[in-house]
Amino acid sequence: MNEEQIILEVKNISKTFPGVKALSNVNLKVRKGEVLAVVGENGAGKSTLMKTLSGVFYPDHGSGGIILDGKTVSFSNPLEAKKAGLILIFQELSLVSELSVAENIYLGNLPRTKRGLIDWRRLNEMAGKIMADLELDIDPRELVGNLSISRQQMVEIARALSMGAKVVIFDEPTSSLTEAEKEILFMNIRKLKEKKVSVIYITHKMDEVFQITDRVEVLRDGQNTGSLVTAEVQLEDITKLMIGRILDDYFHKNQAVKGKEVLKVENLSKAGLFENISFSIRKGEVVGLYGLVGAGRSEVAETIFGARQPDSGRVWINGKEVSIRSTEQAVKIGIGFVPEDRKEQGLVLKMSCKENISLAKLPWIKNRGFLDTAVEMEMYEEYKDKLSISTPGAYQKVVNLSGGNQQKIVIAKWLSMTPDLLILDEPTRGIDVGSKAEIHKLIAKAAESGYAVLVISSEMPEIIGVSDRIIAMRSGRVTGVFTDAEVTETTLLKAIAHV
C-alpha cells in the first residue's frame, strides 16, 4: 500500500467498558478517495470504533493512536474531530428540522454582515454553490423538516463537504432508505470519491459492500479478522471472517410436544396498521412473526399485549375469549412481553438487576403490604443461574451490563411470572453473536417447559432457526404461513417483499 496515500490510520486502538473489551488492538488504514467497508456482526465493535475515531469515546489510556493526514491526533469531542475533517454521519440524522437547508449546512459558522447580523444572501449563495457542486436540486431556503430522509442525508453530506471533510463515516446509512433513495446515496458517495474525500462505510448488508466499496475491513468481537479488496473476494469469504465459528448448533430447535391452543387471534384489525390477522399458538410451540420493519409485526404483538386497542377482531387465551384493555390486565391473564427496545421499553436502567427482575412480580411478593426482599433475592439468584446472567451482583445497576445480559434480565423478569404466552420482539437486536445463541437456547427451553412463544424478528436465519411455524407479514397483512419443514429463505423472502 502506498503510504503517501494513507489519509487516516488507526493503530492498536483498544476500548474497554466495564466487563467488556469492546475493541482490542484494532488497526485500520484508509486511503485517499477510497470507500472502505467496515463490517461485522452486531456487537463486533463497528460503532464503538467509529465513535472512538470521531471523539465520542476516548480510547483506553496508552492504547495506540489515530493518525490523520500524517499527524497524530486525539479528539476529546466530536466537534474537534469535525474541525479536523473527520465527520461521522449518524444513523439518526442530526439536523435541525425547523431550520433551512442553508442554515443547517453552516450552523455554528453562519456568515455575518458588518453589523453582526446573519448575511442571508451570502448564506444562501454559499449553500447553493455546494448543492450545485454535488448536483443536488435542493433549495437552500427549504426547511429541512420538509425533506425526505434521503434528502436530509444529502444535506448532511453537503454539510460535511462545507466543513472540509477528509474522511466521512457513514453508520448504516441505508437502514431507512428505499431502493431508489439508496441509489442516490451511492451516487453521492461516488461524488465524494471524485473529490478525493475518503469514506468509511459501516454496514451489515453484504450487497451494499459489493456495490459501493473498494476494500473491506472485517471486525469480530472487537478485533480485526481480515482486510480484503472487495473486487477480489466472494461473499462467503467475508461472512466466514465475520462469524468465525461453526453455526451448526447456533439455533436450538425446541423438542417440546405441542399441547393445547394457548393463543388464538381471529381477524384482528387496526386501521392503518394491520388487517384481518388470524393465527394461533399451542403450548410448547414457537411461532415466528416475520416481515420488514413497518409490516405491522410489532403492532400486532403490542395489541395482543394490551398496549394498543384493536378496531375489531377477537382474541382467546387458553380457550377463553378475552378483551385486553391494558398491559396490567395482559400480565394478569398470563402474557409476558419482551419489547423491541430493551433500554427504552424493557428496563429501568437506573435500577439494579434484582429490582428489574422482580419488577412485574411486585404485587405477588408482598408480605403484609411490604416487599419480601428475601423472596426477591431468591428470584434473582434463581434466574442468574438458570440464564447464566453475568453480573457483579444483585445490586449492580443494569445500565452497566452488556446488551446480552440486559436482555437476559428482561427475559428473567417474564419467566419469573410463568406466563402462558411469552412474546419476544426482536430478542437479539444489538446483542453479540455468543449471547445470541444463548438467547435462542432460552427460547427453545421456554417452549420445552410449556410456554407458548411468539417471536418477532427481522433476521431471516433467526426466524427460521427458532420457529416451529412462521407467519409472514407484509403491509399489515398475513401473506404466508410456513411450517419449519417447508420454509426456505426464498419462499419467505417472496412472502414479505414488496412486489
Place this chain on the structure above:
Amino acid sequence: MKKILRFFKKKPIWAILLLLVVIITILAPEFIRRRNLLNILLQSSVNGVMAVGMTYLMINGFFDLSVGTVMGFSAALAVGLQPLGIFPAVIIALLAGAGIGAVNGFLVARAKINAFVVTLGSFIGVRGLIYIYTKEDALIGERMVFSDFGSSSVLGIPTLFIIMLVIAVIAEFVLRKTPHGRNTYAVGGNYEAAENAGIRVNRTVMVNFILCSLAAAVGGVLLASRMNAATPGLGWPDQNLMIIATVVLGGTSLNGGYGSIVHTMGGVLTIGVIQNALNLLNVQSYYNMLLMGIILILVVFADSRFKQARNALRVTDS
C-alpha cells in the same frame, strides 16, 4: 476518611451542611446553642413535611408547583373552620389538600396534560380559593389547644419536628419496602418499561400527586398551629419553588427515578440553617434568598461534576 469523602462526593449536600455549621458557629457562636438548634428544627418542620411529598412526586418524574398555595389553603381552612371543632377542621383541611392533589393527578395521569401546566393552574387557581374563603382577611385561631399544640414539645424536642420526623421515617420506609415505593422509582426511571411490566402507572402517578398535596396540607395545618393564624398570602409567591429546590438540594433527580427522603432532609436542614444564620447575623432577608439561590446551583453543579467523574469510569455502549 476515604469513606467519608466518598459519601460527601455522592451526596454533596451533607458536606455543605457540615461546612455551613462550622462557618456559622465561628461567625456567631450562639448558633450552636441548644435553644437555637431546636429553633431550627421547629422552623424546618413545615418545609420538611412538604419536601417529603415533593420527593415522592419528583422520584416519580413530575413536580408540583401548587404546594405553596395548597399549604396556604389548608392553613386557612384549619383555622377558619375551628367553630366546627378542631378535629373536623383539621380533617377537612387535609382532605381539601388531598382533593386538589387528586385533581392534579387525574389531569396529568389520565387526561395527559403537562404537569407544569396543570400545577401552574392550581397554583394560581387555589390562591383564588384562599382569597374567596378568607375574604382577604387574616384568620385568627380561637382555640388555645390548637396553638398550644403548635408550640408544645416532647422531652424538649418540638412536637412539630417530631411529627415531621415520623412522617419522614414512614415515607422512607414505604419508598424502600413497598410495591408502591418501587413502582414510583420504576415509573420515574422508565415510564414505558414500567407500563410494559404491567405496573399501573396511572395509579402510581395519581397516588403520588395526592401524597404530595396531602403533605402540603399537613404542612399548612402545622404552620397554622404554630402561628395560631392563617394569612391569605401564606406560601405566596415562591414557597413551591423553595420546596422543589430543597428536594433538588437533597440529590433527587429532576428527571425522576432517583432520590431519597433521607437526603431530602439534608436539603431541608441546610435551608433551615441558612435562614437561621442570616437571622442571627442580622442580614437582610433579601440576601438570604440570594445566598440560597447560589447554594442551590452550587450543589447541583457539584453533583453533576461528581456524576461525570463517576460515569467516566463506566460508560456503557449499546
